[in-house]
Amino acid sequence: MQMSKQVLTLILRFVILILLQVLLFDRLAINAYIIPRIYLLIVLMLPLDSPTWFVLLLSFMSGFIVDIFSNTGAMQMMATVLIGFIRPFVVSLIAPVEGYDPEDKPHVFSLGYRWFLIYAGTLTLIHHLAYFSLEIMSLSYPGYLIKKVVFTSLLSLLIMILLQSLFIVSRHRNRYS
Amino acid sequence: MRNLILFFIRYYAFFLFLMMEAFGFYITYKQKHFQQVYFIHSANRISGSILNRFQKSIDYFHLNAENNKLLMENAKLRSMLPGSHRIDSSKVMQTADSLGQIIYTYIPARVINNSTSNFNNYITIDQGKKQGIEPGMGLIGPQGIVGVVNHVSDHFATAISVLHHKFSAKAKIKRNNITGILAWNKIDRLHAQLQDIGRFNNVLPGDTILTSSYSTIFPGDILIGVVDSVYIPLGSNYFNISVRLSTLFSSLDHVYVVNYIFKREQQLLESINANE
Numbered sequence: 459m460q461m462s463k464q465v466l467t468l469i470l471r472f473v474i475l476i477l478l479q480v481l482l483f484d485r486l487a488i489n490a491y492i493i494p495r496i497y498l499l500i501v502l503m504l505p506l507d508s509p510t511w512f513v514l515l516l517s518f519m520s521g522f523i524v525d526i527f528s529n530t531g532a533m534q535m536m537a538t539v540l541i542g543f544i545r546p547f548v549v550s551l552i553a554p555v556e557g558y559d560p561e562d563k564p565h566v567f568s569l570g571y572r573w574f575l576i577y578a579g580t581l582t583l584i585h586h587l588a589y590f591s592l593e594i595m596s597l598s599y600p601g602y603l604i605k606k607v608v609f610t611s612l613l614s615l616l617i618m619i620l621l622q623s624l625f626i627v628s629r630h631r632n633r634y635s
Numbered sequence: 636m637r638n639l640i641l642f643f644i645r646y647y648a649f650f651l652f653l654m655m656e657a658f659g660f661y662i663t664y665k666q667k668h669f670q671q672v673y674f675i676h677s678a679n680r681i682s683g684s685i686l687n688r689f690q691k692s693i694d695y696f697h698l699n700a701e702n703n704k705l706l707m708e709n710a711k712l713r714s715m716l717p718g719s720h721r722i723d724s725s726k727v728m729q730t731a732d733s734l735g736q737i738i739y740t741y742i743p744a745r746v747i748n749n750s751t752s753n754f755n756n757y758i759t760i761d762q763g764k765k766q767g768i769e770p771g772m773g774l775i776g777p778q779g780i781v782g783v784v785n786h787v788s789d790h791f792a793t794a795i796s797v798l799h800h801k802f803s804a805k806a807k808i809k810r811n812n813i814t815g816i817l818a819w820n821k822i823d824r825l826h827a828q829l830q831d832i833g834r835f836n837n838v839l840p841g842d843t844i845l846t847s848s849y850s851t852i853f854p855g856d857i858l859i860g861v862v863d864s865v866y867i868p869l870g871s872n873y874f875n876i877s878v879r880l881s882t883l884f885s886s887l888d889h890v891y892v893v894n895y896i897f898k899r900e901q902q903l904l905e906s907i908n909a910n911e
Binding site for chain 1: 648649651659660662663664676682748752753754755757759821822824
């Protein structure tokens with residue numbers, strides 16, 4: 459029962475975030491230079507004890523679907539697989555002093571804003587740096603690259619935290635009311 | 636051998652990671668045709684129809700603006716009709732032969748996906764092979780040139796927009812017919828660069844830039860934009876010309892795909908010269 463509920467949450471989150479990304483956020487940003495990449499939440503919010511192959515597989519799938527919709531070759535996929543791979547290292551680097559609880563989940567309400575900001579901030583920054591470097595494929599515009607990486611990361615992070623606040627709080631409400 | 640297998644099992648995640656990245660590199664940089672063959676682009680059947688349906692459902696929100704744009708274009712075309720011109724009876728009137736052969740046909744299409752913030756920007760349209768669209772055809776909008784079709788599927792097509800590093804088109808200055816090549820510098824989505832204009836020519840800010848009739852992609856005299864700034868870099872023999880694009884790429888909707896009927900014939904003939 460618990461298992462199937464988890465699987466259902468995973469699938470729902472995957473579908474909703476991908477649709478939000480390709481139909482809403484990829485278009486909203488058309489008038490700005492910045493496209494927030496909120497689908498990273500799919501990878502970021504996987505349970506902390508997920509096996510690495512599973513994290514890699516989901517990174518691969520989500521990145522590839524977003525690539526297809528935005529005509530970016532396989533660049534999103536490469537960047538997302540990269541953060542899927544280094545996620546466990548980041549998680550163990552920033553572990554709380556007393557270690558992780560089996561109950562802990564990688565979102566703002568379980569481990570706190572500070573933990574999530576460091577965790578998601580690092581991974582988002584790495585993802586965007588990898589993606590934009592792959593996209594430019596040249597060292598001629600370092601200032602532009604850094605500006606784009608920093609501002610896109612900030613916006614992605616902000617929207618991801620907002621989305622978490624919206625969805626997770628409502629789920630808690632359902633449970634306790 | 637057993638140790639080797641154990642080694643792979645132990646570090647499987649790393650090898651899986653390497654394989655995925657290698658696959659990504661392969662299809663992004665090495666094998667561009669892979670993307671076309673396996674439809675890894677937004678014109679494939681599934682992503683195409685999702686984007687199409689979504690676009691249809693949000694169309695109502697900007698019907699008004701689109702109508703205005705089309706009205707403006709209609710008005711422009713109407714002003715070109717013979718009836719809108721004053722006939723000066725003291726001169727011999729010259730009009731185009733109405734029975735003259737048609738050399739360009741236009742296929743109307745809607746933009747269903749569009750990007751402007753990347754280094755290489757693409758446009759997806761809702762017409763494809765079934766409607767006669769082929770790679771290499773030009774794309775123009777009510778406000779000027781838009782791009783060139785690069786991939787087609789049965790019902791959709793993708794085009795590289797002017798804001799793409801591979802885009803180039805022959806362009807001319809309206810005032811004196813000097814031709815150059817239009818390209819994009821990857822950063823500024825409002826401007827493109829006009830290259831190959833020697834320093835002894837006469838170019839001024841405010842000059843109108845049109846497509847050249849030498850191009851086999853676009854018909855001649857389609858608006859591209861207006862010269863914004865002109866300078867000659869130190870030690871260069873060419874102008875550095877920045878052209879403000881007339882098409883607003885952030886709000887594309889209705890476009891026309893240009894089919895140059897004699898394209899193959901012209902290219903075939905020109906390729907004979909190249910082979911000589």
